[in-house]
Amino acid sequence: MHTLRGPRVLLALKTALAVSLAWGVAQRMPGTIDEYPYYAPLGALSAMYPTVLGSVRTGLQTVAGLALGILLAAGVLLVGSPNLVTIGLAVGIGVLLSGVRRLGAGAEYVPMAALFVLIVGGQDAGSYSLGYLVQMAVGVAIGLVVNVAVFPPLDFRTARLQLDRLQGVVVDYLGDVAGELASPGSTAGRDWAQRNHELARLTGEVREAVDASALSARGNPRVVLRRRARGTDPGYAALAQLERVVFHLRDLTDALRALYDADRHGWTVPGPVAAGLADAVEAGARCVRAWAHDEDTAAPAAEVRALLGRLYAGPVDPSEVQQRLVLAAGQDLQRLVDVLDPPAP
CATH class of the missing domain: 1.10.357 (Tetracycline Repressor; domain 2)
Known part of the structure; x- marks a missing residue:
């Protein structure tokens, strides 16, 4: 309808x-x-x-x-x-x-x-x-x-709904990744690849909605009244952060997909390493959720950094490809969190 x-x-x-x-x-x-x-x-x-x-x-x-x-x-x-x-x-x-x-x-x-x-x-x-x-x-x-x-059209609501939708998808995706890490090798990477494509497509749809909202504001006399009340950003600031979050999320899952690719190698990720990554990813999901709800992201971001710090402190040898992939996944997750809670200089 x-x-x-x-x-x-x-x-x-x-x-x-x-x-x-x-x-x-x-x-x-x-x-x-x-x-x-x-x-x-x-x-x-x-x-x-x-x-x-x-x-x-x-x-x-x-x-x-x-x-x-x-x-x-x-x-x-x-x-x-x-x-x-x-x-x-x-x-x-x-x-x-x-x-x-x-x-x-x-x-x-x-x-x-x-x-x-x-x-x-x-x-x-x-x-x-x-x-x-x-x-x-x-x-x-x-x-x-x-x-x-007569009521010149000004539509910021559609862009806001699309941004909320993308935020929810990112949170759910991180939760699913954490669950898969808790049970290593359960996906064989194929589902993550497809979801990465869908995530890129959805991000493009959200950008189109934000562009349409910005277009509705150009030359619109209602913008003057809105500027005084709630501002006139159609969502570009939030979209810029979300696009960076999605970029690092896709890199994270690419590293994990390579790590669990059973068709190319016979690697086995140690249980403590997989569990540590799972906890860190779950904390990352909480960070994104807090940001989406305009809540403080400092606590979940600090938790992610602490969990990754303990993971890096373990027996990780950067000279081995398998362990480099573990480090790469952790670094992508940390970059994702840094977008939402920039570290102090």
């Missing part, structure tokens, strides 16, 4: 209002312009976008695309009257021009405007072009005014 969510319902109501206002204004335009009132509602519709900046960009691109298409049709009319050849030529050139990236949403209007001027405008192409362009521009302007004046 995504279509019935609050922001979508609000956008639908605002679009209906903008189209109605555009239709009313279009019928009161001076001169021959009022002969083409149906284009004003279309302009209002094209300018309605979920974000203020998106509305401005889309509206301006639409008018620019129309103007370019009209100019193209005018150039064709200078060559000759509308016929099979000139109409096809205009549309072909319009399709080529629509490939200009800067036109954005207005790209599709280039060949369409040229076609309408040549076929619908016909012998009265000048008046038609003027009415077409002015009515569309009026509709776009009305759409922009409505979108800015």
Whole structure:
């Protein structure tokens, strides 16, 4: 039921209002312009976008695309009257021009405007072009005014929910890793590899949500009020930390996967080492959970460092590949914790 969510319902109501206002204004335009009132509602519709900046960009691109298409049709009319050849030529050139990236949403209007001027405008192409362009521009302007004046969309909640989701996944993942360490060799590494891919995909989705929230704030008058109340960071600060946490978590599990890869070697991780790593990873999960809940991370971070210190103090020989992997896993976990609780200089 995504279509019935609050922001979508609000956008639908605002679009209906903008189209109605555009239709009313279009019928009161001076001169021959009022002969083409149906284009004003279309302009209002094209300018309605979920974000203020998106509305401005889309509206301006639409008018620019129309103007370019009209100019193209005018150039064709200078060559000759509308016929099979000139109409096809205009549309072909319009399709080529629509490939200009800067036109954005207005790209599709280039060949369409040229076609309408040549076929619908016909012998009265000048008046038609003027009415077409002015009515569309009026509709776009009305759409922009409505979108800015009536509850301009500002959505930080979606980004916050996505960040919470990623934080929960990281905590659960660390808990699972600790459980697997308590029973060495139970996964053979394949599940961890898949979960690493899913973690990377989810991180990308969260960044998209935060980017969308930031976009909704650009040019939005509600940001001034929010800045005074709760700030305007859509979540980039928390996302930056989470991305670093995910990076070290993936490195940690890569080291553990290599350590427990039974297909490549016959290593056996000593019980005390596995148990020490499991306790440290579990403490790391508590550190992430505390950070996600805006609680003090100092205590769980100190516990992780103490557990790793005891692990390093044991009989670890860095010259052996197996023991280097143990050290690498511990270092990745410590870097993860350092992101959330930076050590004192």
